[in-house]
Amino acid sequence: MVKDTVETREFTEAQLQELVASSDAGARSPAGAVGTLMAVTAVTWSLFQVILASPVVNHLLPADVINNSRQFHLTFAIFLAFLAYPAFKSSPRRYVPLQDWGLALAGGFAAIYGYLFYEKIVRAGGIADDTDKLVALAGLLLLFEAARRALGPAMAVIASVFLAYIFFGSSEYVPEVIRWKGASLTKAMSHLWTTSEGVFGLPLSVSTKFVFLFVLFGALLEKAGAGNYFIKLAFGALGHLRGGPAKAAVVGSAATGLISGSSIANVVTTGTFTIPLMKRVGFTSEQAGSVEVASSVNGQIMPPVMGAAAFLMVEYVGIPYVQVITHAFVPAAISYVALVYIVHLEAVKRNMPVLGSRAVPVAHTIGGMFAFFAGFALLCYAMKYPVAMVTSLVPEGAGWVLPVMLGLAYAGLLAIAARQPDLETDDPNAREVRLPVVSEIYKSGLYYLLPIIVLVYFLMIEQKSPGLSAFWATMLLFFILLTQKPLKAFLRGQLDYGDQLRSGLRDVVAGLIDGARNMTGIALATATAGVIVGTVTLTGVGQVMADLVEFLSGGNLIAMLLLVGFLSLFLGMGLPTTANYIVVSSLLAAVVVELGAQAGLVVPLIAVHLFVFYFGIMADVTPPVGLASFAAAAVSGGDAIRTGFTAFFYSLRTVALPFVFIFNTDLLLIDVTLWQGFFIFIIASIAILVFTAGTMGWFITRSRLYESLLLVLISFALFRPDFFHDRIEPPFVQHEAAMLEQLLGEAAEGDEIRVEVNGPDFDTLELKDLTVKIDVPAGASGAERLGKLGLLLLAEDGQVKLEEPFGGTPFFGPLSKFDFYADDPVVVKSVLITADRLPKELVYFPALLLLGLIALMQQRRARRQAEEVPA
Structure with missing residues (x-):
């Protein structure tokens, strides 16, 4: 019997939105002229970034503005940060104090200083004079304060420690192993502020060129209504299964992870609907919150959009973005497969009821989901054929023929959607929950897939730059937002075209504002991380840190990886994922590669960077600071610390996978063919399911201890067949x-x-x-x-x-x-x-045979237990 009531949520909807705003966009939203100014500034920033990414930017912006776009990017971010983020919890939320106006203007001036006095700085060869160094020092202090407000104290504290090391690194109080000669204020400020080695270095460049457009793309897609559409599809497809709301939360979060780019926003967006439903079918408050946390955080590792860190990998590793997302695909996909299985096992262990009365065979559900994702991938790939045909038939007119064809496809899908009622947000606390029927609702939002198809097509098939790909997808979203409501009104015979057009325009403006405000923290994180990177390049402390970690690990690669993972988790407790990735990868990525080479293992650089990235995102889960866990606890009414620990347990596969793909790069699809990749995905999926069963203590029935240990051993053999193979035949x-x-x-x-x-x-x-x-x-x-x-x-x-x-x-x-x-x-x-030897895949046979034996044993035990239960 399904419960009709749920526990009262600790936070109201308004409080939850304030939680998201305070962490992602700033807690201050004043009304009146100040609010209008903030909105205009945000819209201007978004439009500037769209123009900057356009293929005709050279005709729209002066060359000096384009060359100094990082300065403009940081100027907008600092100015908005001081207006949107209060200094303290007790600071006013409804108006901007006078001192914050002063800080905003001063910070903006310091950030744009390099553009305003560009010729003077160039004539001096980038060496700061007295005025330059004072402006730079003030700029750094203002940047640290803005980062403290937007990101919490950890980022500013760590950057301040690195800055202090530049000046006081020669002190006798500094341990001799990391002592250096020190630098003058002029040299430090020149390096960190007036050149591209520090604040305005590579991280901020990536934020300017790529990241903003993807954040804006997500904000616009959410305003268009795609988030609710994906959640309803997931709930309709999986809600009828045992533990269905939890499975829907996993799949829905994987889809909305593409949209939001924020763990906390993802938790609140999908969690306000899925968490109460999970509690209705028997999940505890902490378990319900943990499922949402684990699935929301993993949205950052799911291609084709993986957050700011993925774009930094392109620059640090020196490979195209399409290769980054190709390498990341299998670990991300099987991670979600494992999470679905985790919630399934929890539901089976607790004998949870199902929602609704609709019975659909599990095989049909799995087949339908596979057909949807396979069909979507095939559609993205097949797009190249009509594009190639048009390009060959009308090479000079393809620039207008292709947009017309895309517009016709949009019109056709919108006409289909207009025949369906608009999707309303469901109430998870309703006495009777009606599961959406996929066959009835999928038509209402098919056109939402068009911008995603355009994005994936340009990224994967045309292999254009991430910035240009996001630009074209964003332009299509602008068109959709402006036209979807008036066109639907026209097709439905309604007459309020003007009102609907104005509503669409408001959605566009709101999306532009949300995109800019969501970017503020990311821009500040990349700029502040530039101070750390600049310190490493100026002082050479990176090599010292590398030697220290190598000493602590004793030259053992496994110990070294454990240290790197722990450091990522520790730093990530106070740093956002992007900043955490920049710091750890800058210090230790090359060291892991070198130490692996010393141990005879050739570790690809992309594997190490993904290793750091995976542990960086785990910090959003890990107590005592995991912000996503606190957001989920606010929704569920559960204990935040227990939610964090449970979410960490559910995320064990995310912790284990990086160790696996360091030693088995097949998982990253490095140097494999298409069919080999497909086979690897199948085996990896089986391996992660077996690992999940082993760690959850349940396979077909409750596992005995030796069975759990054997299941983990089997998963290891499937993930690392080379480990056993190399001991039988030297490689x-x-x-x-x-x-x-x-x-x-x-x-x-x-x-x-x-x-x-x-x-x-x-x-x-x-x-x-x-x-x-x-x-x-x-x-x-x-x-x-x-x-x-x-x-x-x-x-x-x-x-x-x-x-x-x-x-x-x-x-x-x-x-x-x-x-x-x-x-x-x-x-x-x-x-x-x-060596010429037998294929390592032969190890799969005894592993799968042992798996079948355990399954047979558990099946017999489950049958006996069922017979012993009195009728």
């Missing part, structure tokens, strides 16, 4: 160093050869090992191929010595950690050739 055949040239000559182009190098460390002169991977280039002989690689070998004293590679050659960077001019030479120790 490489070792050859003498003197054979390197011969083996290169005999290898086929594109083959992989690994070389073990030994030599003195550049900093410590201690001998260390390093394994480098060679992708065999084209060439008629081994000597020619060595020349193309920039490797010069010298056989001498019974060793194969290695000369320092020339700058610009493939191994100049990887081998730069060695001192080629020390007393001890850098030598090639051995050459490793991939």
